Amino acid sequence: MTAVLRVSRTALRGNLASLRARVAPAELMLVVKDDAYGHGLANVIPTALAAGITWIGAFDLPTALRVRALAGDEVRVFAWMVAGDESLRAALDAGIDLGVGDPALLDEVVRLAAARGVTARVHLKIDTGLHRNGIRPEQWPDAVARTAAAQTTGALSLEGVWSHLAEASDDEDDAARALFEQALATVREAGLPRPRAHLAASAAASLRPEFRYDMVRIGAFSYGIRPAGGPGEDDLGIAPVGALEAEVVEVRDSTAVLGIGALDGLPSRLGGRVRALSPAGMVALDHVDDLTTSVAAWPGASVGQTVRLYGTGALSATDLAEAIDTIGEEIAVRLSPLIERRAEDDVRTR
Template sequence: MTRPELRIRTDRFVSNIHAVRDRIAPSELMVVLKDDAYGHGLDWAVEAARDAGVLWYGTYDVAGGVATRRVLGDDGRIFAWVTSTDAEIDEALARGIDLGVGSQEYLARIVARARERGATARIHLKIDTGLHRNGLLPEEWPQATDEVRRAEADGHVLLVGIWSHLAEASDPEDDEAQTAFLEAVRIVEASGATPEALHLTASAASWWRPELRGTVSRIGAFCYGIRSADGPDIPGVAPVAELVATVVGIEEDAAEISIGSFDGIPSTLVGAEVGTDAGTRALQSIRATTSLVAGWPGMRVGDPVWLFGAGEHGESSATTLAERIDTVGEEILTRLTPRVRRVIVD
């Protein structure tokens, strides 16, 4: 078979989860599963994380939460953070999925759907701490808190979390965001019980800035071994996936490999170093379904070439490739098309 393969290492994923949990303790790990688990496959990621003892799972939308619940069964907590339709709210209520709430309009719809269904919605209220990616403004927060407490008294909602997003643009800006977040927590605490899940940080801030962590830390990229663009390597964490293509032809002093732009490889990656059994070689051109790599002595049809991975054959990481074209490692993974076969390696 000549189709390219994304080889996914379960043992590395589990090892990364353990490294992250050790680093952030006593904060609880929420493994983020957005974009089909960063292109690795949601079902595989949920099964592996569940077997590693993970209790919290973060999905972008309710559909991802429903898929996660299908794998988890009745166990585990699932958090879906994007604003949803009424039909999706109903799905979340039926499947026991926590909802991230960043507007009073969305809060009102959740309360109405829960009242109509005779259910109790578990919600995480979001304060906008400066990123302006959804979230209640500080001036809206006291009124929203009052509305939540009234709905709690009526049995329609349960406030189980307070959360936000960090810009991670600079330490001073993140400090200001934490100040706004803690003020929002203080207001909620003054009105009743403190929610169990307080979560402000994602991968980078959770790892490098312990003072910003809450009771829960949402971590996606680092669990999959994807470091931040322009960021340092993460001790004890390794890339979970490696992208491998096969030599399908020899053209003078170059090897033609079975991957191209139709597979999701950006044409702007020409010049990047890839790995071979003979060491690193330059990626010379990217065509529709094949590419050319600088040749090596004794190269043959059927030889493997590593586009990215853990560096065991001289290849770059996905993030190192991404930095060449001013993007992030997640994009290199998530843009791969279904023609790239996903192969799970235990």
């Protein structure tokens, strides 16, 4: 394998510092789904801990357990796709905070926690219109009442109330926030201690202060992945953390062939639409097939030289994404796990 994703600890630290300053006093939960957006949990978690991050959003249980193994008990780990008795038992034993968006799942968590003699840390999710699971507003008062009853027995501790935003328009997000406020009011009326409120992800957290509440869940922006069609990295105070590079494996008349192709994550539609960074400057990315990627050759191109396909000094993952009408996250997470992720103190233009 001639390709590598260089992961800059310096850029990650800088992004986290910039984002935390922007969203303060809300706390930043670093989201690490899809193996830290393709950058590698083992590369990201130690740097995040050293930067003072105390909450990690893991999405699913296998990721949550990997985070717990890497971080120990230094952080709170939040997972919101956990179901089934075996998975719930593992989550409870590992002290994972559980996002619960279904009344039946709430009952299961309470039952298993009581049986194991532990207190489940639960974040109730209200459906604010996105319909990405979440307890329906008409079911919310009953779910809160059952939560209050379980808290009195010690089987449950309500640690948070949360939801997702569609981020399709300000009007839709404002309507979602109104539902969220109603859900928080129901919790207060039930006499429960005030839980953490977290509604916003990267975009809303960065751009709309009223959506920040107590905590924000930030994934893509932490890795320097800006939104397609949105503000630039400089406007957001972030920089790309990952830089994808591949070596030249063959030089033909007018092209330099790289040992990375669509099977390793680059969409074939990128051919002819973007540029890459060669030792002689930016060159056209000509073609992407299953096994190789070809770029326009430069004077002196030779086998073993390195081309940067995205990252510092080259186009960003979102630049590539915009060329094919998708989002930067897709470019980052589709890279083959066979490609080495290499953490470095800094990743400079080579």
